[in-house]
Amino acid sequence: MTSKLHVVIFPFMSQGHTIPLLHLAKTLSNRGLKVTIVTTASNSSFIRSYTSRYTSIHLREIPFPHIEGIPEGCENTSQLLSLDQLLPFLIATRELRGPFEEILKDMSELQDPPACVISDSFLGWTNALCRAFGIPRLVFNGMGVFAMAVKKSLSVHQNHRGVTSDTEPVDVKGVNPRCALTVSDLPYSLREMDSGLSQFFVEAEKSDLGSWGVIVNSFRELEENDHVASVESLYGHDARAWCIGPLFLYDEIEAPRIGLNGPSSSSRWANCLNQSENDKSVLYVAFGTQTHLPDSQLDELAFGLELSGIDYIWVVRSSSWEPPSDVSKGRGVVVREWVDQKWAIAHRAIGGFLSHCGWNSVLESLSMGVPILAWPMQHEQHLNAKFLVEEAQVGIRVPTVMRDAKVVTREVICEAVKELMGEESGKRARDRASELGKLAKGAVQVGGSSYKCLNELIDQLSQVNLHSN
DSSP: OOOOOEEEEEOOSSHHHHHHHHHHHHHHHHTTOEEEEEEEHHHHHHHHHHHTTOTTEEEEEEOOOOOTTSOTTOOSGGGOSSGGGHHHHHHHHGGGHHHHHHHHHHHHTSSSOOSEEEEEGGGTTHHHHHHHHTOOEEEEOSSOHHHHHHHHHHHHHOGGGGOOSTTSBOOOTTOOOSSOOBGGGSOHHHHSTTSHHHHHHHHHHHHHTTOSEEEESSOTTTSOHHHHHHHHHHHOTTOEEEEOOOTHHHHHHHSOOOOTTOSOTTOHHHHHHHTOSSTTOEEEEEOTTTOOOOHHHHHHHHHHHHHHTOEEEEEOOOSSOOOOTTTTTSSEEEEOSOOOHHHHHHSTTEEEEEEOOOHHHHHHHHHTTOOEEEOOOSTTHHHHHHIIIIISOOEEEOSOOTTTOSSOOHHHHHHHHHHHHHSHHHHHHHHHHHHHHHHHHHHHSTTSHHHHHHHHHHHHHHHHHHHHO
16 A cells, blocks of 8 residues: 655744644645644644644654743744844754754654655755755745745845945846835845844745745735746746645635634624625724734824724734723724634625735735735735735735834824725725635635646655655
């Protein structure tokens, strides 16, 4: 009897990086593959909560190192007390090389060694290790093709180093963007070129070069073909970028989501959506788990939302901030509890998403046909916003650069909200998002572009595995 094709997945220890790979693990398991997820002890329970029903998904734990500058027991970026601890945390993950090498050694002696390793781009050192074992390595970036191509090009070629102002165009070698890129569109890790964080990411990007392939959590109908070709060319060695997403939609097909009434009949925010009389009339507002806005900005956002006259659901992460008394009983609902974001965005009442433009949130919004009011904060979110507004034309930009503006004023926020929710440019973005939502769902269905791409990936891995045995 032929053993199952075996795939090893090694996520970076952050929810936004891990969850898409868990969706992939479940999808591969449903296709008949054996999956081993490598993680650390304190991340195991979270992963098991996603995968416990899948008998073909296994976990291997490795110890997280004790590093100065990181709190004892901190093994996930969600546990960091401040962004100052991110660099020590990233450096600590390099110490996982030895334990991971032991796992590959153990597996290489078994009857079903890995057909490939899928590891996060932040764990670039896995590339050389996989090559030493003769195992194909696929890199997972957790971002769209456009941002991936720009980051990879500038990390390798450093063309932005000669640019003297934030408004001067940047030549992105090997990439052909439809819109002009400036330094202000780049992640801070590229702008702050001599910082330790920037050096870490540049080194990780270079370590990725020569990987066997790239897993892309996106779909061909969203991405430009020449951007896909740019990514493949930048990685070299005939690497292919496999667009097999949106990964969370495979779950939607296999296990339909909860119904109209929402996750809990006692949820005020869910009741608010259910009782909304008009479709596409409510703005959903959320900035992810890693964004921390100061109280002064939260105040301005609260006033701006109220001034717009638009109903809204706003997920607030701050435990100390309270809405100003003038707006505490206004048109919206401020939510501090956990929100099932995918359910909320899919609701008929939601007509727009004020978002930080993290890629997972972008895919959830577009898959449900919801346009985005883009307010990027960090990482590659500025590139995502540029792509959404100017290339994909599914959003509108909040006109600000947070680095230069201490606080975005209520008037600016108000006008941007009104534009997305009520003006002709907002309608065009909504129509385009609706079109892409249908294409996203079709991509993961049998015969869709992502479905076929995933089949091709599995077939190629099967051929590689056959020749290596």
